Amino acid sequence: MENSINIPCLDLKKQYLTIKDEVLKITEEVFSQTAFSGGPFVEKFENSFATFCDTKYALGCNNGTTALHLAMLALDIKPGDEVIIPANTFIATAWGVSYVGATPVFVDCDPNTWEIDVKAAEKAITPKTKAIIGVHLYGQPFDIAPLKAICDKHKIFLVEDAAQAQGAKYNGKPVGGFGELATFSFYPGKNLGAFGEAGGLTTNNEAYLKHMQRLRNHGMTVRYYHEEIGYNYRMDGLQGGILEFKLGxxxxxxxxxxxxxxxxxxxxxxxxxxxxxxxxxxxxxxxxxxxxxxxxxxxxxxxxxxxxxxxxxxxxxxxxxxxxxxxxxxxxxxxxxxxxxxxxxxxxxxxxxxxxxxxxxxxxxxxx
Missing domain, CATH: 3.90.1150.10 (Aspartate Aminotransferase, domain 1)
Incomplete structure (x- = not known):
């Protein structure tokens, strides 16, 4: 019998219809509090997402590409530095490296898992290498333990690009807390998707958190006092409220x-x-x-x-x-x-x- 049902790769409307009433209620709450940029709904989501990822801290921002940029800034990656990343990933993994003027160094993927080739990553290390970004591609964790050991051996940073992997686990532990930092995308098509653009980071390092909080808010801790060149990378309140609900x-x-x-x-x-x-x-x-x-x-x-x-x-x-x-x-x-x-x-x-x-x-x- 011929199939008469259209089956798409992804159908966001089906999910929306199951949560429509709750989402519209959240929209009213955000609007009634005029909590449009940052604010309590974002902060609540950040706390919940840190718990979900079993990390001390989480930071919301305006998209996953921004999250990668903030990670490179927090780690003080600069022009002349090299960062190793898999060639098999969405291009945004490389953008964060390029935005700070550093050089992305690509390596191949494993032929079976399709994740970063750990041995190839180690071979690519030079005196200029400052970090390796492993990508949990398609929602599948890369082989974290040996890559972390390599980073520790060479005294370089491990960053997790977890844009596609909210809730994935490695050795029974959620991804997001294995490296210095982890970055997330909440693009609508992700398994935890916003109703617009949104992203985030997790870390166990308070200094990184404080620095990224300042960077995403025009380089200021106190309003109108700008301590460094910053960015407008805030998460909006509506996305914070919707993501907090959807996280449940x-x-x-x-x-x-x-x-x-x-x-x-x-x-x-x-x-x-x-x-x-x-x-x-x-x-x-x-x-x-x-x-x-x-x-x-x-x-x-x-x-x-x-x-x-x-x-x-x-x-x-x-x-x-x-x-x-x-x-x-x-x-x-x-x-x-x-x-x-x-x-x-x-x-x-x-x-x-x-x-x-x-x-x-x-x-x-x-x-x-």
């Missing part, structure tokens, strides 16, 4: 993502389709469910013909983007990353998917 729902939503992922993992039997490897000491939240196949474009067209609409993350790796031509990377430098960019796609993944819809996707994949 997140564990349930993440668990549903895991159920859907398990259905995919157990149900997909097509040998032409490769799934991401998840080490036993990690718990992904499956922000994305990425697979690879040799004829990606043909596979995508086939799924579209079945009214299934997968996503594509990311067709051009960071080291081959025009913005970084000046670094001199070329095709062939990072073969695992490049293979993934040319052969991956993201199957439908959001908590409101029904079992029926998931099974339709599985059947279609197996018949390809």
């Amino acid at each position: 729902k997140l564990e349930g939503w993440n668990n549903r993502r895991r159920e859907i992922a398990k259905m995919y993992q157990n149900g997909i039997k097509n040998e032409k389709i490769k799934l991401q490897t998840q080490p036993e000491n990690t718990e992904s939240i499956y922000h994305l469910f990425v697979v690879t196949t040799e004829d990606r474009d043909g596979f995508m067209s086939y799924l579209n013909s079945k009214n299934i609409f997968p996503g594509l993350h990311y067709p051009v790796p960071c080291h081959l983007q025009d913005a970084y031509k000046y670094l001199g990377y070329k095709k062939g430098d990072f073969p695992h990353t490049e293979y993934l960019s040319e052969h991956c796609l993201s199957l439908p993944m959001f908590p409101e998917l029904t079992d029926e819809e998931v099974n339709i996707v599985i059947d279609a994949v197996n018949l390809y």
